[in-house]
Amino acid sequence: xxxxxxxxxxxxxxxxxxxxxxxxxxxxxxxxxxxxxxxxxxxxxxxxxxxxxxxxxxxxxxxxxxxxxxxxxxxxxxxxxxxxxxxxxxxxxxxxxxxxxxxxxxxxxxxxxxxxxxxxxxxxxxxxxxxxxxxxxxxxxxxxxxxxxxxxxxxxxxxxxxxxxxxxxxxxxxxxxxxxxxxxxxxxxxxxxxxxxxxxxxxxxxxxxxxxxxxxxxxxxxxxxxxxxxxxxxxxxxxxxxxxxxxxxxxxxxxxxxxxxxxxxxxxxxxxxxxxxxxxxxxxxxxxxxxxxxxxxxxxxxxxxxxxxxxxxxxxxxxxxxxxxxxxxxxxxxxxxxxxxxxxxxxxxxxxxxxxxxxxxxxxxxxxxxxxxxxxxxxxxxxxxxxxxxxxxxxxxxxxxxxxxxxxxxxxxxxxxxxxxxxxxxxxxxxxxxxxxxxxxxxxxxxxxxxxxxxxxxxxxxxxxxxxxxxxxxxxxxxxxxxxxxxxxxxxxxxxxxxxxxxxxxxxxxxxxxxxxxxxxxxxxxxxxxxxxxxxxxxxxxxxxxxxxxxxxxxxxxxxxxxxxxxxxxxxxxxxxxxxxxxxxxxx
Amino acid sequence: xxxxxxxxxxxxxxxxxxxxxxxxxxxxxxxxxxxxxxxxxxxxxxxxxxxxxxxxxxxxxxxxxxxxxxxxxxxxxxxxxxxxxxxxxxxxxxxxxxxxxxxxxxxxxxxxxxxxxxxxxxxxxxxxxxxxxxxxxxxxxxxxxxxxxxxxxxxxxxxxxxxxxxxxxxxxxxxxxxxxxxxxxxxxxxxxxxxxxxxxxxxxxxxxxxxxxxxxxxxxxxxxxxxxxxxxxxxxxxxxxxxxxxxxxxxxxxxxxxxxxxxxxxxxxxxxxxxxxxxxxxxxxxxxxxxxxxxxxxxxxxxxxxxxxxxxxxxxx
Numbered sequence: 001x002x003x004x005x006x007x008x009x010x011x012x013x014x015x016x017x018x019x020x021x022x023x024x025x026x027x028x029x030x031x032x033x034x035x036x037x038x039x040x041x042x043x044x045x046x047x048x049x050x051x052x053x054x055x056x057x058x059x060x061x062x063x064x065x066x067x068x069x070x071x072x073x074x075x076x077x078x079x080x081x082x083x084x085x086x087x088x089x090x091x092x093x094x095x096x097x098x099x100x101x102x103x104x105x106x107x108x109x110x111x112x113x114x115x116x117x118x119x120x121x122x123x124x125x126x127x128x129x130x131x132x133x134x135x136x137x138x139x140x141x142x143x144x145x146x147x148x149x150x151x152x153x154x155x156x157x158x159x160x161x162x163x164x165x166x167x168x169x170x171x172x173x174x175x176x177x178x179x180x181x182x183x184x185x186x187x188x189x190x191x192x193x194x195x196x197x198x199x200x201x202x203x204x205x206x207x208x209x210x211x212x213x214x215x216x217x218x219x220x221x222x223x224x225x226x227x228x229x230x231x232x233x234x235x236x237x238x239x240x241x242x243x244x245x246x247x248x249x250x251x252x253x254x255x256x257x258x259x260x261x262x263x264x265x266x267x268x269x270x271x272x273x274x275x276x277x278x279x280x281x282x283x284x285x286x287x288x289x290x291x292x293x294x295x296x297x298x299x300x301x302x303x304x305x306x307x308x309x310x311x312x313x314x315x316x317x318x319x320x321x322x323x324x325x326x327x328x329x330x331x332x333x334x335x336x337x338x339x340x341x342x343x344x345x346x347x348x349x350x351x352x353x354x355x356x357x358x359x360x361x362x363x364x365x366x367x368x369x370x371x372x373x374x375x376x377x378x379x380x381x382x383x384x385x386x387x388x389x390x391x392x393x394x395x396x397x398x399x400x401x402x403x404x405x406x407x408x409x410x411x412x413x414x415x416x417x418x419x420x421x422x423x424x425x426x427x428x429x430x431x432x433x434x435x436x437x438x439x440x441x442x443x444x445x446x447x448x449x450x451x452x453x454x455x456x457x458x459x460x461x462x463x464x465x466x467x468x469x470x471x472x473x474x475x476x477x478x479x480x481x482x483x484x485x486x487x488x489x490x491x492x493x494x495x496x497x498x499x500x501x502x503x504x505x506x507x508x509x510x511x512x513x514x515x516x517x518x519x520x521x522x523x524x525x526x527x528x529x530x531x532x533x534x535x536x537x538x539x540x541x542x543x544x545x546x547x548x549x550x551x552x553x554x555x556x557x558x559x560x561x562x563x564x565x566x567x568x569x570x571x572x573x574x575x576x577x578x579x580x581x582x583x584x585x586x587x588x
Numbered sequence: 589x590x591x592x593x594x595x596x597x598x599x600x601x602x603x604x605x606x607x608x609x610x611x612x613x614x615x616x617x618x619x620x621x622x623x624x625x626x627x628x629x630x631x632x633x634x635x636x637x638x639x640x641x642x643x644x645x646x647x648x649x650x651x652x653x654x655x656x657x658x659x660x661x662x663x664x665x666x667x668x669x670x671x672x673x674x675x676x677x678x679x680x681x682x683x684x685x686x687x688x689x690x691x692x693x694x695x696x697x698x699x700x701x702x703x704x705x706x707x708x709x710x711x712x713x714x715x716x717x718x719x720x721x722x723x724x725x726x727x728x729x730x731x732x733x734x735x736x737x738x739x740x741x742x743x744x745x746x747x748x749x750x751x752x753x754x755x756x757x758x759x760x761x762x763x764x765x766x767x768x769x770x771x772x773x774x775x776x777x778x779x780x781x782x783x784x785x786x787x788x789x790x791x792x793x794x795x796x797x798x799x800x801x802x803x804x805x806x807x808x809x810x811x812x813x814x815x816x817x818x819x820x821x822x823x824x825x826x827x828x829x830x831x832x833x834x835x836x837x838x839x840x841x842x843x844x845x846x847x848x849x850x851x852x853x854x855x856x857x858x859x860x861x862x863x864x865x866x867x868x869x870x871x872x873x874x875x876x877x878x879x880x881x882x883x884x885x886x887x888x889x890x891x892x893x894x895x896x897x898x899x900x901x902x903x904x905x
Binding site: 242248254268271417424426429470472479480510 | 592593594596597598599600601602604606607609610612613615616621622623624625627793794795797798799800801802803804812813816817
């Protein structure tokens with residue numbers, strides 16, 4: 001802002017054409033490992049002009065974060081740029097010295113890190129940390145000036161009562177507030193370019209929306225060029241003019257975002273578009289006709305053998321099942337369920353407040369809510385991992401409160417969970433075979449040989465090779481671990497599976513694959529699912545009924561179609577509107 | 589959104605040949621199965637420090653088990669005062685003690701005492717520490733309160749001081765077992781604390797919850813899922829505690845409250861030699877070196893094992 005004239009001058013090349021603010025040419029980044037140099041980024045080209053916004057999209061390991069870190073020369077560990085150029089306003093950053101880089105960081109390029117929870121130092125006050133950033137960039141001198149600027153920066157980032165909150169510590173801020181602080185720090189020195197690495201991935205959708213709206217208006221106001229990284233195609237397309245799709249360290253497709261979304265050319269991008277739940281939701285809405293559904297089924301049949309996944313087809317295939325299940329008796333009945341936690345010194349906290357619902361046999365109910373809404377507590381009470389304070393849970397005609405000992409043991413075999421974190425849900429020291437057969441041995445099902453047979457059968461069901469039996473979880477990806485967790489849950493042929501954020505930690509393609517697997521298994525085995533998630537977009541694809549939870553209460557409950565087409569509560573409407581990509585018109 | 593796409597930002601699609609698609613979430617499991625222990629073994633195998641310390645420990649164990657292989661000279665019976673504090677002589681490579689006994693033979697025959705005390709104390713500490721730590725950490729509540737306070741009481745008394753007191757009261761019964769008991773009974777709380785902390789971390793893992801939801805009994809969950817995943821730091825700490833137990837025995841013997849002087853022990857020899865430190869320092873220094881090498885090799889092994897089991901420590905290097 002301060003050197004606008006200078007910036008415009010330098011933005012013109014000698015030959016009169018406009019010079020991009022950021023030009024990445026054939027960038028290669030490698031990591032030194034035991035197996036020699038491994039290329040994480042391989043020949044990436046990105047061109048970004050002043051005032052534009054660009055999103056890099058890709059799954060984990062695609063090299064998107066590495067590219068961003070290479071720009072500001074903050075590659076972790078043994079990472080190094082092994083080729084290519086990064087031109088910031090004509091200056092090659094790959095050749096910049098440490099001193100020169102220090103000037104670039106903060107003052108020319110601002111950076112907003114991914115995790116607002118761990119990127120603020122918990123022992124220093126917010127004010128101290130913002131002031132430190134300001135001091136480091138030499139924007140203001142003198143105590144008063146620095147403090148003034150800190151307040152200004154935080155106000156700009158959307159913290160209205162900044163002067164009062166300066167003395168507070170990070171733990172007194174919510175996730176969204178912390179992310180605002182980090183954005184404020186990134187923009188403190190009024191940089192020309194702001195790099196945001198998954199700035200909202202750790203936040204609830206409604207908060208995410210507010211933060212992104214704010215970031216957008218702020219960068220427009222200040223004329224900052226924005227480069228952000230995300231795994232969410234819908235979000236990228238909605239928030240950025242330019243899109244760069246990365247896959248295995250390479251750019252597979254780039255260009256104007258709407259064009260790419262409407263007309264994806266590269267097979268990988270096509271896959272991504274087909275698998276993104278936020279976009280699939282949109283398309284389900286769009287293709288209300290029978291013809292479209294049939295077309296979807298058709299394409300589904302064609303691609304079933306291959307690797308392509310279309311969430312739309314998954315959803316349509318499920319719709320048929322539902323019709324048959326509608327009249328079934330409830331598998332789970334929950335009445336007036338309440339859970340109160342006693343908190344030392346702070347009185348009672350009601351995590352679940354008078355919750356009632358029924359799940360008909362063979363159907364899926366989604367329990368949707370943001371963090372802290374009490375949805376996982378409901379799951380734990382249903383699984384009898386926690387006791388209810390009051391209320392009633394009836395599973396298959398049995399009241400959970402009265403079940404103990406042997407009865408409870410038997411009941412457990414009919415009701416199994418799959419948890420969120422694929423890295424925490426398998427014992428790292430037990431091999432896959434033992435993990436899957438643990439339910440069988442615990443419940444004394446069959447002898448050794450028949451258990452082994454059943455393990456093979458389950459591995460087949462979750463589409464994993466039988467050779468995995470003797471291996472350990474550390475060799476598997478998140479999606480594969482989640483499959484193992486599903487296999488373990490299915491070992492005892494349960495009627496009910498509680499899926500607690502079971503696909504939330506997975507990349508979209510893998511997520512789509514697992515959702516498809518879950519839908520297939522439900523059709524095959526007649527399972528009843530309680531699907532707990534924060535992601536409304538996924539719900540559209542998998543659930544028959546939806547209950548929306550807010551602060552421990554169910555605020556809206558209806559069939560999935562009703563909730564999506566005619567949400568009655570403001571909160572549900574907000575949630576729906578906050579699904580990234582909800583406003584994009586899809587050509588297809 | 590205003591369309592301000594520049595000419596060089598048009599829709600670009602990479603040729604498929606250059607960016608071939610790979611099957612989604614393909615299973616890449618080749619070679620031998622690996623887990624924490626196999627990884628640690630692979631890590632340890634490549635370190636010279638591991639082989640040096642292991643070789644020394646093996647040597648010490650062999651010496652302790654078969655002292656006859658290393659010396660034919662009796663350590664006690666053949667002493668002649670005329671050799672008092674004498675230098676090396678034929679058949680007596682390290683010279684003689686004040687009593688005229690062969691130093692080399694005494695060092696060789698003292699090994700088994702030191703090692704026995706080390707091993708007995710370590711087993712005792714491991715059993716007590718693991719039991720107390722595991723129950724306190726896993727069951728929590730009043731069990732934790734009782735066991736942890738008990739541990740705190742033992743922890744508040746330095747184990748060497750406690751051992752001095754116990755040994756001076758029971759000096760009549762002093763032998764390898766009693767001295768090990770005296771050291772071990774106050775040395776376990778450190779192990780228990782480490783394990784308890786680790787168990788508190790592990791017991792919240794989702795796989796523990798999954799096992800609970802399966803109906804696996806609490807005790808079986810502890811044995812099968814929680815303990816194996818929290819035992820690594822205990823292994824490290826016990827390796828090092830073996831070394832400190834050997835030192836403790838020497839200390840007690842040096843102070844005169846350890847083993848009776850009739851028992852061959854490095855601590856006893858060091859104690860006996862201190863009066864002539866100025867005139868015959870080698871009498872004190874030689875058994876001290878034996879003690880140091882033994883202790884050092886266990887500490888070195890502990891370090892290597894810790895590095896292998898704790899990836900964080902590895903990253904720091």
